[in-house]
Amino acid sequence: MASTSAKARRLEKLKTALENNPFLTDEELARMFSVSIQTIRLDRLELNIPEVRERVKQMAEKSYAELRSLSGSEVIGDLIDLELNRSGISVMNINEDMIFQKTGIARGHFIFAQANSLAVACINAEVALTGTARIFFKRQVKLGERIVAKATVKGRKGNKYIVGVESKSGQEIVFEGTFIIFALSDKEATMQ
Amino acid sequence: MASTSAKARRLEKLKTALENNPFLTDEELARMFSVSIQTIRLDRLELNIPEVRERVKQMAEKSYAELRSLSGSEVIGDLIDLELNRSGISVMNINEDMIFQKTGIARGHFIFAQANSLAVACINAEVALTGTARIFFKRQVKLGERIVAKATVKGRKGNKYIVGVESKSGQEIVFEGTFIIFALSDKEATMQ
Numbered sequence A, B: 001m002a003s004t005s006a007k008a009r010r011l012e013k014l015k016t017a018l019e020n021n022p023f024l025t026d027e028e029l030a031r032m033f034s035v036s037i038q039t040i041r042l043d044r045l046e047l048n049i050p051e052v053r054e055r056v057k058q059m060a061e062k063s064y065a066e067l068r069s070l071s072g073s074e075v076i077g078d079l080i081d082l083e084l085n086r087s088g089i090s091v092m093n094i095n096e097d098m099i100f101q102k103t104g105i106a107r108g109h110f111i112f113a114q115a116n117s118l119a120v121a122c123i124n125a126e127v128a129l130t131g132t133a134r135i136f137f138k139r140q141v142k143l144g145e146r147i148v149a150k151a152t153v154k155g156r157k158g159n160k161y162i163v164g165v166e167s168k169s170g171q172e173i174v175f176e177g178t179f180i181i182f183a184l185s186d187k188e189a190t191m192q
Helices: A002-020 A026-033 A037-047 A052-066 A108-121 A186-191 B002-020 B026-033 B037-047 B052-066 B108-121 B186-191
Strands: A078-083 A087-093 A127-137 A146-157 A160-169 A172-184 B078-083 B087-093 B127-137 B146-157 B160-169 B172-184
Touching: A002 A026, A002 A037, A026 A037, A052 A078, A052 A087, A078 A108, A087 A108, A108 A127, A108 A146, A108 A160, A108 A172, A108 B108, A146 A172, B002 B026, B002 B037, B026 B037, B052 B078, B078 B108, B087 B108, B108 B127, B108 B146, B108 B160, B108 B172, B146 B172
Parallel strands: none
Antiparallel strands: A078 A087, A087 A146, A127 A172, A127 B127, A146 A160, A160 A172, B078 B087, B087 B146, B127 B172, B146 B160, B160 B172
């Protein structure tokens, strides 16, 4: 039957889509596949894929276990993926506390804090501190947007790491930054 | 009498010192002039100069009245001085909420937030947003330190401002940053 094979193809594509981007909501998936949200829910049930909140939670539990340089509450946003000295991903929802009253635009330092704490989280050391950063706010971010930050450790020289962070809302880049992070032992940090 | 003229000289110097740096505490002044804190207090009384807290408060009241691009509570730290499109000064005390649990070192994004919000505060526009920044964390800042940030508008091209910020703890530079800030009208900001 045509409808069954259409469904089978959709299930296959849905699986791939969520592997590539586990942050897609049912609403976004419904738009993507031109079906109802209810259909997406049933598809997920059939594929045994939990809803976005639960997916993110499961990823977070794995990631926080990896964390060395920060305690969990010190990461701004939710840490979703972490491979020490390689990469990390965090998600932050822009809430009322993060915006300018006049315009509803997110304040730069929250976007910065998410990126900076993610860059620090990526470092495999007891203590890691930001030395310098070059940052670009690419477009305004508004109340309710969900910012996904991806950090990549680009290079290392002794205890000095170069970490690139790209933050997106949907497919759009809203922030880019390059951070130089210094890894210290506990001892070095308290002696300074 | 020698002692009277010594006192007169001290009063003159004290006045100049506080004009140059109104954030000096009685403790710091006592050390500077090799006298007791009590002596400094009496000197201030004679000169009719209030204590540091009151001085800062008086400066802040004037400065917040100037503010255009931010509402008062949106400046991170206490705004102490503000000359629109020219310069600004803010003071922030590093408290328990701003430090890494492990090391007691201040988290970079608070130092950044103070500097960035001060840079934005300096702009004479309804709405001002950070475009890019180049920042340097020069040394670690610990719990209890008082950070004085000074912003200077270095240049302007149309609606684009270059603002330099230098943050010090005592005489030591702890942070330096250059911010590119875009001034927008209310309309432009909500339309984007």
